[in-house]
Amino acid sequence: MSQSTARHALPFIQPAQAQKHVTHNEALEQLDLLVQLTVEAFDASTPPGAAEDGQIWALGPAPEGVWNGQGGRLAAWVNGAWIFVTPHMGWRASLGTDLRVWSGSDWRAPDLPDLQNIDGLGIQTNFDATNRLAVASEATLLTHDGAGHQLKINKNEATDTASLLFQTGWSGRAEMGTAGNDGFAIKVSANGSAWHYALLANSTTGALSAPNGLTVTGNISGSAVTQSATDTTPGRLLTTQAGAAQAYRRGNILGTVSQSGGAPTGAVIQRGSNSNGEFVRFADGTQICTHGLNSNSSGEVTWTYPAGFVSSPRVVGTPNSSNPILFAPRFTARTHTSVDMSVFRSNDTRTAVFVETQAIGRWF
Template sequence: MSQTTPILDLPLIQASQAQKHVTHNEAMAALDALVQLVVADMDRTEPPATPAEGDRHIVGAGATGDWLGKSGQIAALLGGGWVYYSPSAGWRTHVVSLGADAVFDGTDWQPVVGQGPLTTLGLNTSADTTNRLAVSAEATLLTHDGAGHQIKVNKATAADTNSLLFQTNWSGRAEMGCAGEDAWSIKVSADGTAWTTALRVDPATGLVDGAAVQDTANDTTPGRLMRADWGYGPGNLLAPVSMGAGAVPTGGVLERGTTATGNFVKMADGTLICTAEITLTQVASSRIEGTWTFPVSFIDPADLIITSHLDDDSVNDHCTPFVTSLGLRTHLPPSTTAVTFRQYRIAGMSNFASGDYALARVMAVGRWA
């Protein structure tokens, strides 16, 4: 006859055995310890300093002292001493410190998924103390339980990091998130050591900078994104123009305007075109003349190109000599702000009379910067 039971290894009373109560009590103590099994913890490596009768623990890996060599076994304080029970595959216990159950898989105790907080969880791979959740699969699906779904990655302080890291053979190649600050950024690396911030979004303004954005107004590096204030489109082609250091445009491409003395077009390269219609009046019997104040000042009168065209009808209607009697038309040396035009009659033709006048269309081309 066997001396123990096959499942719990409980001692059996033998025929003609003396002091049968000892064997019986030992079996009852084992049942009391193992049935409805609850242990305090499963990571302790040595006995507690002040244990109580009936305390039970799963001995942790690398146990020392009185528990040396008992890792994975159930230690129960019975009758003032530690009694050890070796589990079989499938044994189940509730672990108070975890608030969850654990099952012995034949080699080690494993927390039961879905019950209480787990310290680690590996799905088709091993988790560790750093990567406490590890998944090995072709894809991972996170779907909604209602209308939507959010993934939340929290950090303790602004100087900490919460990000998504993309790796090749366990070496970092791209990272996006808030790395060491609250600004959101995308960083890339060719070797996992040297990193470049491609894009960074300022948390206060929402504006971006980084290696993927123009560094200066005349930065034409291939592949870089154009900044709105340094590029041109329908919204800023026609706008006030201005010039920065190194003759770099800082405003629109074209600026068009009108003042009391004419119209102007300013170009981003510094070109200025002014036009107007002015009146030439009689100042002498031989000529009519008029002074034009430019609607925008030029910077160098020596570079100006100035042209004029008389309105033939106004001459014939308001001047004593007709158009056919007019000769040389000139202008005096201009200043940065004005120029005077003169129209002469041909010698021997009718003189200009007092009150004679004619209209002239005038244009000046030069530079504003």
């Protein structure tokens, strides 16, 4: 008959043994240490300065002092002395909530149970039948494993919903995804019950729509908008200052005309006047100047145009007189800014008479 148990080497009371209580107490002492095993430290290497009866340390591979040579064993302080116990594979020991298992060479955290096909998982909160995965945290990180990363949200049928729902106080405020069809949508709500679509993307064509309006504060570019001041390609979105394709309206038909590279950049018609007469400019470059002035019987009278031309214009004049005598105006020294004028009678002499003058040309 063996003198100790097979697993924990607890001493048996032998037949006709004297002082049986000593053997019995030794076995109880070891059971008291090993049942519901708790330790003061794992991988301990230095004995404490003072220990209480029943305290146990799980020693590291090379402990010091009175523990020297007892690496990997359990050191227990009992009745004023150290006793050492060799752990066996699978023994469990805890340090508070830190539970470890003896692997045969060290104390290790136990392997987690298989997480496949579990009912749910709650991290710092509880999951339920709808929310099988629940996380209470300031952030949730999903990162790559050396390449890209996809978050997949799969639905059963097109009429189902696959989306991300943003809530305030458990009340929906914004949602993005495929809700009720396979088109992508972004919608918002102020109260969680009345929803408004902000953007809709057609799953067949990719066309994007904003059913409740759209405000753009930045520039719009790309081949869908006019490319230059002279671009009149059908179907392109007109941008401001698009020149020949500009959408004129009551607010900008009249004003200051201007041009850049031969293309209008301002209003359609500009009218003005000064002491030299009146003028009208058109966006196509045409300019007409008019004035009324008296000729001089002793020489030429210079008319400075109220607005300059790009080159010498055509000038005509009509004498305004009740006298039946035939008058003939003559214009000389024409430039892009002025012209000299005389009026002659039929006898080829200059005369003083009021003349309505007109100059027609281009301002660019």
